Amino acid sequence: MDAFYASVEQRDHPELRGRPVAVGGSRERGVVAAASYEARKFGVHSAMPSVTARRKCPELVFVPPRFDVYKAASLQIRTIFAEHTALIEPLSLDEAYLDVTENLQGIASATEIAQRIRASIKAATALTASAGISYNKFLAKLASDHRKPDGLFVITPRMGPAFVEALPVGKFHGIGPATSARMNQLGIHNGLDLRAQDMAFLQRHFGKAGAYYYWIARGVDERPVRADRIRKSVGAENTFATDLATLDAAGAALQPIIEKVWRYCEGADIRGRTVTLKVKYADFSQVTRSRTGIAPVSSHGELEQVSLALLEPLFPVPRGIRLLGVTLSALNESSAETDAQFRLLV
Incomplete structure (x- = not known):
């Protein structure tokens, strides 16, 4: 989906159409959960601190999130997917992989299926979706981003290797800004540079991810679409x-990470009992700290409180921190009201 949360708000509030919109908190320590395309022109993006977003775009309109509405729209979209295939692997409320090799309507062209799905989504929700069509998940993901918003792009088997070799590594799904910068330092700037490296070199510099980078540089991705994937x-x-x-710098850096985790939990209506903090130091050594409660974490504030409580005892740190992560596990798909009742009974 195109700027999903922000697009839903613009759909439901006509006065927001054509204006730069950010879904999220406008408070000093708030974080942008989603930005409209009008806001993105100013450099505003998700996970950006609200103060930074407002500085980049003084006319930015902040809208509080309505996850129940986003989830309802997502269910409409999933219903449309299910008309074409049972092999649907959701990535989030607004994105999914579909395997249409053997589709329910017997349509020979994956491109035609994508066109029908996009038209059905527009008719049912008044929202636009972009589609990527290819012969594996990695290339389909790249294709889906290539013509956003409201676009469709096909990467055929003949196109695949050339498309990958010309693409900057920073555009590869699974390669973030820090890894991209590290690759650039090693002289790897695009897919062709990446393909020139052997497996040993990539694993030496990037660990387990090296094998993934080796194969995607060749347009190879054997992962199946898994409709039965259970998120743990x-x-x-x-x-x-x-x-x-x-500690102050690390605590501030942790805020958008916590926000991203909780945003997913709210949207998917899931909760978890175990909070794990991951810290990777400048020398690539790593520690994790976990805490498991008797009941699921029930709010953004509680997740923040537990995460910071796990972080604080690590200071003063022996060396600089290069990475922070937060994970919520021991998940269940119960509503916030059920969680609150459970906590009260305990």
């Missing part, structure tokens, strides 16, 4: 351009 945890992490040395 929800997590997010960020690698920083500059190492963090103080």
Whole structure:
């Protein structure tokens, strides 16, 4: 979906159409959960601190999130997917992989299926979706981003290797800004540079991810679309351009990570009992700290409180922090009201 949360708000509030909109908190320590395309022109994006977003775009309109509305729209979209295939692997409320090799309507062209799905979504929800069509998940994901918003793009088997080799590594799904910068330092700027490296080199510099990078540089991705995938945890992490040395700096850097995890939990209506903090230092050594409660974490504030409580005892740190991550596990799909009742009974 195109700028899903923000697009829903613009759909439901005509006065917001054509204006830069951010879904999220406008308070000093708030974080942007989603930005409209009008806001993105100013450099506003998700996970950006609200103060930074407002500085980049003084006319930005902040709207509080309505996860119940987003989830209802998501269910409408999933229903449309299910008219075409049972092999649906949701990634979030607004994105999914579909395997249409053997589709329910017997349509020979995946491109035609994508066109029908996009038209059905527009008719049912008044929202636009972008589709990527290809012969594996990695390339389909790249294709879905290639013509946003409201676009469709096909990467055929003949196109695949050339498309990958010309693409900057920063555009690869699974390669974030920090990894992209590290690759650039090693002389790897695009897919062709990445394909020139052997497996040993990539694993030496990027660990287990090296094998993934080796194969996607060749347009190869054997992962199947898994309709039965059960999510066991929800997590997010960020690698920083500059190492963090103080508790205040680390605490502030943790805020958008917590926000991202909780945003997913709210949207998917899931909760978890175990909070895990991941800290990776400048020398790539790593520690994790976990805490499991008797009841699921029930609010953003509680997740923040537990995460910071796990972080504080690690200071003073032996060396700078290059990465922080937060994961919520021991998940259940109960509503917030059920969680509150459970906590009260305990």
